[in-house]
Amino acid sequence: MPYNAGAHDYANTPSMSSGETNYFGVWEGTNNSTTLANWIWVGYTNTFNNAPQYMWADLRPNSGVYFHPVSGGPAIGTSHAYETQYLGNNEWGVDIDFSEVGTSTSNPPGSYSAFAGSNDPGLDGTHGTFTNQTNQSLEYLSNGSWYDWYGGSLVQEGLLTAQYTNGYYNEEESE
Amino acid sequence: MSRRKMVFIGAGVVLIGASIVMTHASSHVMAESASTLANPHHPGMPAPKTFHTNHLPIPPVAKSVPRGPLPSSVTITAGKARAIAIQYIEYHRPSQRIVPPTITGVTLVTRSAAEQKAGSQPGLPAYLWKVSFHNAQFDMFGIWPRGSLYINTETGSVAMGHGAPNP
Known part of the structure; x- marks a missing residue:
């Protein structure tokens, strides 16, 4: 079965509560994850100060999380494009507004889950919950074409957050 | 036809040819851009863009820190x-x-x-x-x-x- 090789969404920039760490953006499962057990994320956060700042991060197999702040950040009320894409050789690229801002390494391919919205409060995959789902325009890349990531459902597995597993399976099954 | 006139005509042909090539190139870029921007799933939004190359390659070899004093670029202790x-x-x-x-x-x-x-x-x-x-x-x-x-x-x-x- 072919797997997703990228995820894309546009996210607005609401104001963020001070004193609370928030992460907004697009998460895509990697390493054949159906539950976002491993992922790559690109979006923005207020983890460095109370103003939104661009950032990308990944949670790779046996590696923990690496986070990468990117200079600049979205203005409150503006919408921006966030995208992840598999590059080959266990590497993923991350884009903000169609410019590549990072490369994730040692991150195997295969994606059956994605989420667009916010994760509050953590990125560790065992704490916090995904909220403010905003994936009305979430799309996935498969075999060089982009498709609407329709359908799917929110899944809860123990403490492991909620994630949006996808319409991709639905589409495959309907063929 | 004088030699000077032939040079002018020749230059004109080259200019027209160049214009055609440039127009074609421009319209090709425009068409490509337009098709890139069209989003069949979400009208009014730009489509996702597939990037084919790794612009931020990972260095194949990790350099080690030189022995001795701190490198001159290191200004934070x-x-x-x-x-x-x-x-x-x-x-x-x-x-x-x-x-x-x-x-x-x-x-x-x-x-x-x-x-x-x-x-x-x-x-x-x-x-x-x-x-x-x-x-x-x-x-x-x-x-x-x-x-x-x-x-x-x-x-x-x-x-x-x-x-x-x-x-």
Whole structure:
């Protein structure tokens, strides 16, 4: 079965509560994850100060999380494009507004889950919950074409957050 | 026909030819841009763009830090890097009753070594201070008990971070 090789969404920039760490953006499962057990994320956060700042991060197999702040950040009320894409050789690229801002390494391919919205409060995959789902325009890349990531459902597995597993399976099954 | 007239005509043909080539090239770019922008799933939104090449390649070889004095580009000292890491930790510390993580070491690493381990991003300096910690009990980028903060040796900003479970 072919797997997703990228995820894309546009996210607005609401104001963020001070004193609370928030992460907004697009998460895509990697390493054949159906539950976002491993992922790559690109979006923005207020983890460095109370103003939104661009950032990308990944949670790779046996590696923990690496986070990468990117200079600049979205203005409150503006919408921006966030995208992840598999590059080959266990590497993923991350884009903000169609410019590549990072490369994730040692991150195997295969994606059956994605989420667009916010994760509050953590990125560790065992704490916090995904909220403010905003994936009305979430799309996935498969075999060089982009498709609407329709359908799917929110899944809860123990403490492991909620994630949006996808319409991709639905589409495959309907063929 | 005079030789001068022939030169003018020749130049005109070249100009027209060049214009046609440029018009074709421009319209090709326009058409490509237009097709890139059309989003069949979400009208009014630009379509996602597939990027085919890795613009931020990971260095194949990790360079080591040279022996001797600090490289001249390193303007932030190890002590300052530690203080910046403590400042970052304190910013995220929700209460004075929760003990902060213990800093276990400050080491200088090369950009290529850090990128091979952590991944690539624009703007990294040639060297980074890696400030390692353990016993973290609160959310700095998720709640990870141990990890490290990579400090930019030229600007003093937090350039990257790593969180991991206990071994």
